[in-house]
Amino acid sequence: MDFAQTSVITTLPVMEAFYTIQGEGFHQGRAAYFIRLGGCNVGCFWCDVKESWDADKHPKIAIDEIVETASKEPGRLAVITGGEPLMHNLDELTYRLQSEGFETNIETSGSFPLSGHWNWICVSPKKFRPPTDEALANANELKVIIYNKNDFAWAEKHAANVSAECKLYLQPEWERAPIMTPPIIDYIKENPRWELSLQIHKYINVP
Numbered sequence: 001m002d003f004a005q006t007s008v009i010t011t012l013p014v015m016e017a018f019y020t021i022q023g024e025g026f027h028q029g030r031a032a033y034f035i036r037l038g039g040c041n042v043g044c045f046w047c048d049v050k051e052s053w054d055a056d057k058h059p060k061i062a063i064d065e066i067v068e069t070a071s072k073e074p075g076r077l078a079v080i081t082g083g084e085p086l087m088h089n090l091d092e093l094t095y096r097l098q099s100e101g102f103e104t105n106i107e108t109s110g111s112f113p114l115s116g117h118w119n120w121i122c123v124s125p126k127k128f129r130p131p132t133d134e135a136l137a138n139a140n141e142l143k144v145i146i147y148n149k150n151d152f153a154w155a156e157k158h159a160a161n162v163s164a165e166c167k168l169y170l171q172p173e174w175e176r177a178p179i180m181t182p183p184i185i186d187y188i189k190e191n192p193r194w195e196l197s198l199q200i201h202k203y204i205n206v207p
């Protein structure tokens, strides 16, 4: 028997978990329980959660406990983020969350193999470690971070590889938002398949 293939993951490194409002993308405005897993080696220089990168700095929590704590809140939308959540196998966590009645959404760079049972997959591609064809083909939402004007052409390159139903969002990099939001608005008016995503949680000061 190959134990490596049959072993079930029972713990995951959790940096933080919090109940808030989804601030970005298609589900923006909905109450959501965020589970932020530790570990990311993608290395975005503008990442707004660099404390998540080292998985060893975050406690490994039993999936039982993660799900039990989430279930105490009234909302039944769980967002798995990180760090890069797909660096971990998410089959067990998402199976357990769905068994408790949660919708399971993921925020991912899409640069690791897909695992887990998902109601919604948001892929936010990164130059530093590109998304897999599998992630793009399964994306419900493509959310491209715009840091400078070259990123529009780069966004289109990824939009060519998602399904026809996939929602397309342009989101300004937070520090660059004052400069880049006006050209993003112009771009969307010319290319109306794209929509604007702002990180509203940062404007309304919630986590």
Ligand SMILES: C[S@@+](CC[C@H](N)C(=O)[O-])C[C@H]1O[C@@H](n2cnc3c(N)ncnc32)[C@H](O)[C@@H]1O
Pocket: 040, 046, 047, 048, 049, 081, 082, 083, 084, 085, 107, 108, 109, 110, 123, 124, 143, 145, 171, 172, 173, 174, 175, 199
């Ligand atoms: C912190 S990441 C974690 C999930 C995954 N590693 C990823 O990048 O998709 C969550 C979301 O925040 C976005 N993000 C991170 N830093 C940002 C910033 N400085 N400005 C705007 N969006 C940012 C990411 O692109 C991603 O869509």
Ligand SMILES: Nc1nc2[nH]cc(C(=O)O)c2c(=O)[nH]1
Pocket: 020, 021, 022, 023, 024, 034, 081, 082, 107, 201, 206, 207
């Ligand atoms: N409120 C809120 N909405 C979010 N949407 C995606 C987030 C993330 O960091 O993955 C995030 C986050 O950190 N907070």
Ligand code: SF4
Pocket: 040, 041, 042, 043, 044, 047, 048, 049, 050, 052, 082, 083, 084, 109, 126
């Ligand atoms: S992939 Fe996500 S968590 Fe990792 S560095 Fe980039 S934005 Fe940060």
Ligand SMILES: [Mg+2]
Pocket: 048, 049
């Ligand atoms: Mg965030």
